Amino acid sequence: MSGDSEAVRPWRLIRQDCHGNRYRVGSYATRAEALHLAERLGERGDGYLVEHQRSDGSVQAVSG
Incomplete structure (x- = not known):
């Protein structure tokens, strides 16, 4: 496995609880x-966030 998933x-x-703790639920293609x-x-x-991992490594939160 090359690790480029x-x-x-x-x-x-990302699931975020009432204390601000964040847990990755999964990664998706689209x-x-x-x-x-x-x-x-x-x-x-529950509170859920969607984030986009850019090719430069930065992360952008995306709203629905």
Whole structure:
């Protein structure tokens, strides 16, 4: 395994609890896929964020 899965799946779904702790739920190939799961999981009342890992290594939070 080459370890380049971030390049293939640059969209990350992050769960953030009420204390600000963040947990990666998964990585996805498309924004639509990440947002769809965030909406489904968000129905439970938990807070979910979608982030994009850019090729330069920086991370950008993306809203729905």
